[in-house]
Amino acid sequence: MSIKSKLNRMKKHIVTEAAAPIIENRKTLEIPNEKIWENANVRPYFLDDDYCLIREVRYKLEECHGKYSFKDFLNVVEKWQGFDGSHPLSAKGLHPSQIFFFDTETTGLGGGAGNMIFLLGYAQFNEKELILKQHLLPSPGNEIPLYYSFLENIDYTTLVTYNGKAFDWPQVKTRHTLIRDHVPKLPSFGHFDLYHAARRMWKDELESVKLSNVEKKILQFHRKGDVPGYLAPMIYFDFVERKDPEGVLKVMSHNELDILSLITLYTHLSLQILGLDHNQTSKEKWLVGKWFDYVGEEKLAVQHYQKVMHSVGEEKNLASYALALHFKKEKAFDEAVVLWNKIFQATKDQPLKIKSLIELAKVYEHYYKDYKKAISYANEAYKSLTENDHNSSEKVLIRIKRLNRKLSK
Known part of the structure; x- marks a missing residue:
């Protein structure tokens, strides 16, 4: 990165009475297959001489994923406010917008610096809708714009993941460490890991508590034409080589469903814990x-x-x-x-x-x-x-x- 670029970035952190806006996202690069990306609602995010790709999807609160609508999530957060006690999944004191549903796709299942995150996906609620965003790494050398775009406007209190304490967030911290001088800090947060909750509730009922199994058996959601998660690394490396978005867009769809299932699963678990699920078994x-x-x-x-x-x-x-x-x-x-x-x-x-x-x-x-x-x-x-x-x-x-x-x- 050039000295000029570093100085320009530092200007953002210098506050003056008449500070002029800094324009970071100038288009200086050609994006392969840009029209296909546009049709898929994906836009480039430029930072100096690099870029990443960002997809945004919005859902109405009345829409359903599995057995619940997204509005049901808002209702359970409201129900938590009257909860008299403590619980690891309690949303008492939280506004729905402070809860951040997060999932990643990586180049492998191992830990350490050799494993790379190529997709950061998350969803947050506002008063009117659910907004889901995904930040895609177009090639291994573009991690600075990937993490910069992810962290620049992030505002949440509690992270919701599926096995994220053991895998997703440690991976984020590892990759962030390598580029921390060039991107915003990682915020501190609470963490709801729904994998451990699912194990506690249904490990004897299901052959495994993989999210796809919990979806089918508990949440009444069935995927159609979904790319298996284990194929994601191969599809990504093929995309890096050929620049054809077709396969990696399917991986993004898979990631999107994972995130939406986190919302439905948190809703269902909350109703179980609060004793509000009328179909709860003995x-x-x-x-x-x-x-x-x-x-x-x-x-x-x-x-x-x-x-x-x-x-x-x-x-x-x-x-x-x-x-x-x-x-x-x-x-x-x-x-x-x-x-x-x-x-x-x-x-x-x-x-x-x-x-x-x-x-x-x-x-x-x-x-x-x-x-x-x-x-x-x-x-x-x-x-x-x-x-x-x-x-x-x-x-x-x-x-x-x-x-x-x-x-x-």
């Missing part, structure tokens, strides 16, 4: 309760477990066990014993049965001091263990021996 209610337990929101966890108590099936036993642990913690042992007794008599889940029996043995030993009953529950747990449960068997035997000694005294 298992999902139990899993949301476990999630609240995990983040320390015990009161909300109990509320969700109690909802599951009105259901039938194994989820009722799982929720009963979790609820009994809360009763035990609060020293409400009578209530806990009732639940554990019901579980070990009703459940088909052998590990859950054994855990309930052991908890009963503990309570009768340490709280009720009824060693006979404690031994009977411990013996029942021992009989239920399989030959493979060596560690558990030894622990239960130690308990039984200790109880026999207490009883003999």
Whole structure:
């Protein structure tokens, strides 16, 4: 980069009373297949002697992606404002425009400086519509205009990604480090990573929690004619060599669908967490309760477990066990014993049965001091263990021996 170019860029950061506007985006280069790009709503962004390509799409709030409209997202953000508690996906205190849905396409799945981002895609809401933008790297030497155009007007509080904490954003930070002297700083932000949320909710229901699977099974969105993500690097390198936009435009369409699915998935997860999904299954209610337990929101966890108590099936036993642990913690042992007794008599889940029996043995030993009953529950747990449960068997035997000694005294 020339000294003149660097000085021109520095002028943007010098504020004077009569500062004249600096025109950065002068067209100085020929864009291969520019007409095709224009027809696809893609425009060049010029910076000094380089450029990148930017595509912009706008959606009305009434439009749908899968089972929800974009307006539903605005509604769930409003619902979060009345949420009394904490949760990793809580949008309380946020305006919809502060939430930034982000996804990238890269030249490989590995990390480090050898892996390059060639497409930065994101979407933000305003009061009237959803605006989706994509910044495309026309060739490996054009990263400065790519990141400059991406960062110059960025304004958000929280990033929403799918596995972005582990992959997308570390890649952005790596590439940014290489050119940080020539582009704006990366802003700080909160982060909603929906991949971990999807795993928590549906890992047992789906063969994998790839976004495409979650789309089909959970969000009721089916892609047609989509380019598989694993082909994106090959398509990009072909584009760099031949300059034909056809293939890379399909990759941009794939990226666009990924971003729109983030909006629908966040909407759906929010309704699940807030208890506003009328089609929520008993298992999902139990899993949301476990999630609240995990983040320390015990009161909300109990509320969700109690909802599951009105259901039938194994989820009722799982929720009963979790609820009994809360009763035990609060020293409400009578209530806990009732639940554990019901579980070990009703459940088909052998590990859950054994855990309930052991908890009963503990309570009768340490709280009720009824060693006979404690031994009977411990013996029942021992009989239920399989030959493979060596560690558990030894622990239960130690308990039984200790109880026999207490009883003999």
